[in-house]
Amino acid sequence: MTVDRTDADAVRAFHARADAVALVLMYLRDNVGLSRPLRLTDVKPRGIGHWGCTPGITAIWGAIRGATAATDRPTRLVVGTGHAGLAWLACAYLDGSLAASCPQYGPDVAGLTRLARDFGAQGGLTSEVSRQYPGAHWCGGELGHAVGVCHGLALADPGHDIVAVIGDGELETVTTAGALPALRVLRTPNLHIVVNDNGMRMGGRSALSLATDGRVAAALASVADADAVVCDDPVDLRDALAERMRRAAPASGRPGLLFYRNIKGEGMPPLPGDPPIAGSTRAHKTPVTRIRDAAALDWLTACLRDHGADRLFDDTGRLDTAPFQDCLPSAGMAPGAPCHAGAGPRPDQPDPAGGTMTEALIAHIAAVGADRGVVVTSPDELSSNRCAALLDAAGVTVREYLSEHICVYQNLGEALCGRDSWLISYEAFADLILSVVLQHVKQFQPTDGPRPAAEPPGTIHLVLTSLGWRNAYSHQSPGFLTSVLQARPAGVRIHVPSTVPALRAALAENDPEVPLRIYLFDKHHRPGEPGTVLPVAPPGGVTIVVCGDYLHTQALQAARILRDELGPSVGILPLDELTVLYRPDAAAREIRRTLRERAGDSRVMLLSSGYPDVLASLWAEAVGRPADVTRGYVSQPNCTAGSSLLAAGCTWMQLAGTAWDLMAEHGGGTRGSDHLRRYLRATEDRLRRELRGAWDDPHWFAALAAPSSTAATEGELVR
Numbered sequence: 209m210t211v212d213r214t215d216a217d218a219v220r221a222f223h224a225r226a227d228a229v230a231l232v233l234m235y236l237r238d239n240v241g242l243s244r245p246l247r248l249t250d251v252k253p254r255g256i257g258h259w260g261c262t263p264g265i266t267a268i269w270g271a272i273r274g275a276t277a278a279t280d281r282p283t284r285l286v287v288g289t290g291h292a293g294l295a296w297l298a299c300a301y302l303d304g305s306l307a308a309s310c311p312q313y314g315p316d317v318a319g320l321t322r323l324a325r326d327f328g329a330q331g332g333l334t335s336e337v338s339r340q341y342p343g344a345h346w347c348g349g350e351l352g353h354a355v356g357v358c359h360g361l362a363l364a365d366p367g368h369d370i371v372a373v374i375g376d377g378e379l380e381t382v383t384t385a386g387a388l389p390a391l392r393v394l395r396t397p398n399l400h401i402v403v404n405d406n407g408m409r410m411g412g413r414s415a416l417s418l419a420t421d422g423r424v425a426a427a428l429a430s431v432a433d434a435d436a437v438v439c440d441d442p443v444d445l446r447d448a449l450a451e452r453m454r455r456a457a458p459a460s461g462r463p464g465l466l467f468y469r470n471i472k473g474e475g476m477p478p479l480p481g482d483p484p485i486a487g488s489t490r491a492h493k494t495p496v497t498r499i500r501d502a503a504a505l506d507w508l509t510a511c512l513r514d515h516g517a518d519r520l521f522d523d524t525g526r527l528d529t530a531p532f533q534d535c536l537p538s539a540g541m542a543p544g545a546p547c548h549a550g551a552g553p554r555p556d557q558p559d560p561a562g563g564t565m566t567e568a569l570i571a572h573i574a575a576v577g578a579d580r581g582v583v584v585t586s587p588d589e590l591s592s593n594r595c596a597a598l599l600d601a602a603g604v605t606v607r608e609y610l611s612e613h614i615c616v617y618q619n620l621g622e623a624l625c626g627r628d629s630w631l632i633s634y635e636a637f638a639d640l641i642l643s644v645v646l647q648h649v650k651q652f653q654p655t656d657g658p659r660p661a662a663e664p665p666g667t668i669h670l671v672l673t674s675l676g677w678r679n680a681y682s683h684q685s686p687g688f689l690t691s692v693l694q695a696r697p698a699g700v701r702i703h704v705p706s707t708v709p710a711l712r713a714a715l716a717e718n719d720p721e722v723p724l725r726i727y728l729f730d731k732h733h734r735p736g737e738p739g740t741v742l743p744v745a746p747p748g749g750v751t752i753v754v755c756g757d758y759l760h761t762q763a764l765q766a767a768r769i770l771r772d773e774l775g776p777s778v779g780i781l782p783l784d785e786l787t788v789l790y791r792p793d794a795a796a797r798e799i800r801r802t803l804r805e806r807a808g809d810s811r812v813m814l815l816s817s818g819y820p821d822v823l824a825s826l827w828a829e830a831v832g833r834p835a836d837v838t839r840g841y842v843s844q845p846n847c848t849a850g851s852s853l854l855a856a857g858c859t860w861m862q863l864a865g866t867a868w869d870l871m872a873e874h875g876g877g878t879r880g881s882d883h884l885r886r887y888l889r890a891t892e893d894r895l896r897r898e899l900r901g902a903w904d905d906p907h908w909f910a911a912l913a914a915p916s917s918t919a920a921t922e923g924e925l926v927r
């Protein structure tokens with residue numbers, strides 16, 4: 209298919225004008241239409257933004273706009289180049305999509321002046337893509353998310369064409385490399401990946417640029433089983449995209465991989481006497497940082513005029529859209545249109561009263577799936593996490609792919625469509641996606657800066673059911689929760705239910721303002737029901753505050769032994785949701801009041817599911833006094849759960865011993881119980897002895913971590 213001349217001119221005009229707007233945003237704070245000669249006072253104290261990617265992105269944006277106009281297909285766009293904020297805003301200003309959400313940036317001199325002043329200013333618009341950009345997906349400048357997010361979008365929303373724009377440097381990220389072969393499995397013909405192939409990364413030539421004859425492009429397309437296109441002209445790119453969009457569902461089911469070849473930072477001449485900018489590493493950011501004298505002012509004036517900055521507005525000061533009108537589509541391009549997953553027939557649901565944590569989880573997800581359809585992603589760990597039953601639940605779409613990043617990116621794609629989704633992963637590898645998760649929630653912190661009135665995204669439910677404590681030497685660490693906590697993010701809930709009812713209560717919470725819920729529980733065991741131990745410690749007694757079911761089991765056993773010996777002396781206080789320790793809302797304040805009351809004047813032992821220090825300081829702040837003892841994960845070389853617990857001082861015998869010491873220190877009722885002390889020490893010694901050189905926890909200790917099978921061993925265990 210070929211486009212007619214008007215359309216071709218429109219694409220080229222859009223490209224040129226968008227570059228002009230980008231230069232205005234980069235350098236000017238006044239006189240944005242060049243209605244009079246530039247003065248130094250019109251210029252920002254220093255240039256802001258990334259020029260290098262801009263000419264490529266503006267050309268690609270014009271091509272996408274043109275293709276969308278020609279086909280009338282609604283399109284969603286994800287720009288992986290987080291540093292393309294300058295190009296992004298220039299394009300969105302020009303095509304009106306920015307003003308649709310932020311009317312202050314309207315199509316006239318005043319609107320562009322406001323935008324130029326806000327761009328990069330404190331309290332204004334971020335210079336890298338963020339949530340302030342209407343319709344943008346944001347990833348904190350982390351390269352490598354775009355194709356994975358587009359998997360999620362393309363599958364969640366087959367009614368839209370999904371276009372991912374990535375850099376040739378971004379193409380080198382492992383996440384992008386991993387996301388390409390996934391396309392073979394996913395079959396997403398509505399996905400079009402456009403590579404801004406400008407030959408350069410930030411600090412040098414890209415790998416892609418080393419094979420200029422298109423061999424790398426062909427090889428990558430083959431890996432992805434995608435239709436490859438290589439072109440140097442935005443009009444050709446527009447043609448290729450329009451053709452793909454017209455064949456909205458090519459019989460082949462193949463996505464498109466389209467390479468737009470250009471020179472990084474082209475269109476910006478150097479200052480007289482300086483080395484060339486285009487195609488060099490100088491092009492990446494702001495090639496000329498400061499405009500301080502008449503010569504630099506002349507250079508900037510010429511540069512702006514060359515791109516048509518003086519022709520952006522008509523005589524009345526309105527943006528002149530006529531030259532590129534034919535590539536302004538009527539169909540929307542930004543994310544936001546609601547979409548609905550087909551609800552399947554009701555499944556044979558697992559028993560909602562099922563006894564284990566994972567059974568409760570499966571029952572919940574299956575019910576949600578039956579009601580409105582739901583996506584579950586997992587990095588090849590669904591069965592290992594005991595959740596394979598989800599594969600058979602109607603309305604539940606499971607996507608397994610061996611990359612935590614690709615999984616969470618797909619969840620982000622679902623969230624952009626306003627849909628809730630689940631990611632089921634090992635705790636030990638959740639650290640891999642920590643920055644993605646933190647960035648996602650960071651965007652929901654309240655800010656005073658400009659921000660579009662966007663629909664809240666769907667909630668991502670991150671389920672961690674294989675605890676890092678169990679194999680933290682061979683695997684990574686159980687520090688994910690405490691790293692998240694440390695950031696004290698708003699809009700997050702961290703559920704560490706100690707019992708099945710507590711998990712059910714967490715699952716039943718439904719607040720669309722919460723973009724991320726994290727659940728941590730141990731897939732291995734059946735935790736004790738509440739009520740085994742009175743929650744309130746008597747005066748002089750000890751309250752063990754427990755986060756999560758894993759340590760809860762140890763604490764329960766410790767309390768049981770002490771109570772058998774000393775009567776009601778130890779209480780257990782489960783802290784089932786961790787963000788209550790800092791959240792400013794009334795509900796969290798009320799929970800903190802209850803915690804203070806329950807802890808009363810007893811001694812407090814705080815057991816953290818991750819590393820101890822963060823929880824210790826949050827507790828002290830929330831309750832008004834520090835815990836007397838804090839325990840949590842301690843990294844050390846071993847390979848069994850028992851030795852992790854032992855190193856952390858969290859086995860039941862250590863906990864009981866510490867509680868006993870605390871009571872003794874404070875004159876509590878420890879009458880005549882030396883034999884208990886001796887028993888606890890002897891048991892701890894025995895555990896240490898039996899663990900030395902062992903490959904597994906001793907049977908008697910492991911049995912406690914799985915109370916469903918404790919009955920047979922309990923006599924042996926407790927004297």
Ligand SMILES: Cc1ncc(C[n+]2csc(CCOP(=O)(O)OP(=O)(O)O)c2C)c(N)n1
Nearest residue numbers: 260261349350351375376377378408409410
């Ligand atoms: C994961 C990650 N690592 C490193 C960076 C730092 N960084 C910013 S831009 C860039 C180069 C990007 O090159 P490319 O994708 O080709 O973009 P373009 O040439 O269009 O600027 C790098 C390495 C980053 N943003 N994200």
Ligand SMILES: [Mg+2]
Nearest residue numbers: 375376377408
């Ligand atoms: Mg590049």
